Amino acid sequence: MRTSALLGCSLIVLVGCGSMPVTGDVKAVDASQPGDSQVQVYAVEPREGATPSEIVDGFLESMTSDDPDFRTTRKYLSADAAKTWQPSEGTTVLAQAPNRGGPLLHEEDRRDDETSYTLTGEKVAAVDAQSSYQPLAPTDYSQMLHLVREKTADGKSEWRIDIVPDGLVLGQSDFKRLYRSVNKYYYATGRPNGQPTLVADPVYVRNGTDPVTRMSTATQTVRTLLEGPTNWLRPVVDSRFPTGTALRKGVVALAPDDQNVLKVPLNGKADKAGRTACRMMAAQVLFTLKDLTSARVEQVELEGTRGRLCALDADEAAKFSSDSGSDGPDSQYFIDAKGRLQRIPGANEGSGTPEVVPGPLGVGTVVMGAVGVARDEQRAAAVSATGQSLYVASLDAEGPLPEPVVTSTAKKAADRLSAPSWDGRGDLWVADRDLAGPRLLRLVKGEGEPQEVRVPGLGGGRIEELRLSADGVRIALLVKEDGRTTLKIGRVERRGTEAAPEISVEELRQAAPQLTDVTAISWSGRSRLVVVGKESGGVQQVRYVQADGSTPSSGASGVLPGVNQVRKVAAADDELLPLMAETEGDGIVKLSPGDNWQTVLEEGTSLVYPG
Template identity: 50%
Template sequence: MPSSGEPEPVDASPNEPRVRVFAAPPKDNAKPGEILDGFLETLTGDDPDYSIARKYLTAEAAKSWNPESLTTVLEDGPKPSLLSPVQELETAESYGFELDGNAVATIDADHAYQPEAKRYSESIQLVKERGKAGGKTDGQWRISKPPVGVVLGETDFRRLYESVNKYYYASNMARGDDEQPQPAPLVADPVYVRGDPEPPLADVVKALLDGPTSWLDPVVSSRFPSDTTLRKGTKELTPDDQKRLRVPLNSKADNIKPDLCKKMAAQIYFTLNDLTKPSGIEQVELLRSDGESSLCVLDEGGAKALAPNPAGQPGYQYFIDKKHQLVRMPKSSPVTDTVDGAIGSGEQELRSAAVSRDEEWAAGVSRDGSSLFVGAMREGASLDKAKVTSKASKEDERLAPPSWDGRGDLWVADQDPKNPRLLWLDKGRGEPVEVAFDRQLGADGEGRIKAVRVAADGVRIALLVEQDGKTGLRIGRVLRSTSGGKPELSVTELRPAAPKMEVTAMSWAGGSRLLVVGKEAGGVQQMRFVQSDGSLPDEPALPGLNGVTAVAASENEQLALVAHSEDGIVRRAEGEDWKLVVKEGAAPVYPG
């Protein structure tokens, strides 16, 4: 500590990683206001099990208070105000305070983030603790009615909590008896885990073992047996100097088969790999409940074989050129050439297109937006008009750009105000099936889809939905079933992913991240990343472009971004500026 000089204020912001707040217990004979302030301060400090925070509570309240049940994030932190006391401080036996603020989000017991802009107000009660005569707390002010869970400001939240992707296997991946089963892809389930400065790996694994968040649960599954936990007493998990991580489990996993064990290890590998960068983890070993006997060992190659990335490794980027035909360019070259097959020949002018994840098929929307075409990208392949047309009178209210999922199926939205609908085509060539929505899209028929992008895993879908004159980004779950041998699909529980922005363009850009273009109320156009749960990662907005109408990003985050701006088709590699590819072009896309 300095022994001289003037004190200086320190802003505990995400840009000051060296700043840490250490929780302190209550002082003897502290006044009610001091007790409340001290308690709120501990909620922003290094108190991982909240043991110091409980010292500010009465014995009964300390037992019942559950800080893990809810975290409320306020714009500027809670502001306490004293409720009118009945008696003066010297004679009062209880005191009431009100905590106020503007809530921006909540974190539930599943660690799931939920944007929530509303007024926060909660009453807090303090009493003089009556304990054993002469005891430490006898006659001391303590909180008898604490807030529900934890409440803190947004700056402290960003300092204390980190977004983590848990991984679970996509459900309902079987397509039919005539097809070979394919490995189920892993689906990112973003949660926020507390840690100062970083979440302990053991806490992240505990969150994984607790299962998926309630929103994602209907479309994913975990390979861990029910009630599997870390071995009792396990508080830390640390890779050794060979980047090997040993994870002891309880007896629920003692008798699992090796194949299942490796799928469990893959979930842990992908969940922890990003957190441990730049060094990473090279091997995960699961242990029996004795803490020593090995269940299975999985390395990086084995993990990727068990759960291959459904986004794959794109070979090219694509866009519509000035002749209104589909062209491609290598990922690191400005050279363009037309794709093989009639889809790239120019026999049908296009205004938008999508390429399958395996880069063998393409779908395009006609220049006037009325019709959808599908064709193989190989020499001599014909162009087939799909059984999808829009009857909207205005060209800009017809078919939106299509999208392929990781299962090889095609999706397209009809923006017709009189008949807005989302359609699914099996393998891109099957009969179109109208996708159902629950009432959150608009029970009275309001709302129409302006753009659709299906995640590579096939169980999450990003939509731009226009409602009440504004266009917002929504993320939904894809549910699949059959009835009478016919496929039925629905999108449920749409939730906002950029609640403060009116979004005009978007693309998936990672396991739980999207690239969006839009603006906040009264603001200017910006391009930035957002999380699929509606939170903002600690990344600044991207360098500006003028008049951006479309963006393309890969779920492989190492690949360059592509955009259509008023300058033309531009591309940006990580850490570089935007570079012009061609002056005339539109609708850039990666496979997907």
């Protein structure tokens, strides 16, 4: 039975099997409804004489509780299982709360000594022990719980679960209520001239107090930062925290003082950090905590065993995260009806009067069909309307159009060059979709001989479109295979020497498996994409997707207001700038935060922000 009381503005729900009815052999257990972000759930102990089905239901519901160390949850387990069960070993996320199938009611009346139940559902995601989220194409989930009769402390024989998998199993609604996505930050490796660039590494932490560690959300976030990057990102980033650095023993609640200064007590491993490394460590903490509304931090002080190690404020931290962008607000760029490159000045936030750009791409010598603008807005790369040739030219200097840097020999325009994209290192990327030999190509600084980039996990798929992240270590790909186009994200690894670099895209992973046909993508900020696509049998959607494939914490689905027949979409690294889209019926439109779509231009194609 569940009882609830409204205390202040939080709802406290008691869950368990005090007198839970059993009406069949399959029962869905869901302790919350979507959006119940203020609900706190507390478990109820198993009642005396509870049936096996009540034990299973109570155990499943108590996994959604805020009970310290899941002490009440463990009371549904046998003595041995209660000692060995590890709830922090990962989380299985199901589309709905798990169903349990097992013996019927009349079979439970037998005085047998053991029985089994099977938990079933549709698995849609998994969160590993590093708190890293991985979306999955919906698959059948099945897991057995074995129960035995066991004598309790008062000598009575009660049903308890003695075989149970480690970790938690939650429905999506409970998962979204209990956990939130945060970005922890590490430095990209192999940057030219050692230029520091922070890379977002998304993980999920518990809202409020974690039942196992008893840590607040901010403290959990700092702890997972100190533990190091997730396995997927680890090969391309590093941390400035010395190996073994951790929060000082007993620290469970980090909070800024009334001056918004956060003091972070660290163990002795941090004492060996030099001043520059320490300040870079503090920058990692500042960027990691900046999205937590519960931790308004303007300055971080790192403390070692002998006192303060260093301090850094938010303004100083900015220099540790260069994005290679221009000094001014990003402009929007597009191809006009004459195939010329035009710009909407950035200071006007997508509503200014377009102007033809200086330089050869604004002349129209060759009709262009797609464009990519370098992040410093000094150069642009444009693909001819036929898709055959890629040109790189200055956006400042006048002169003739240079010779193409890449040429495709495919017979059909759709099999030629994709729209180009620039990474945060100033390198240019493009895909040649030639069926006779599709290739992913990279040009260092947009110049010289194009280098083919290996994509080992591509299989039989073909890259249709691509977008590089501002940090230069992740690439979003639209991959077409078996008649479907899906979104995949890969890790850009750089090996070899400067003279003979070896570049590859490793460990492709699905980023939006619920979308069966994706038509347009753009990075939006450091760790989020805006995606245009359809679910199976559904209508076109424009939605946000996190870099790990999850939906943003704000909003149940990340779906944006509807707009008709979107062909291309463009978002900026600065998430406060409007989202732009190219449509079939309304021309180029924009969506500012908190507003509806508005028409900007009735004509124009290949709309982009720098990048």
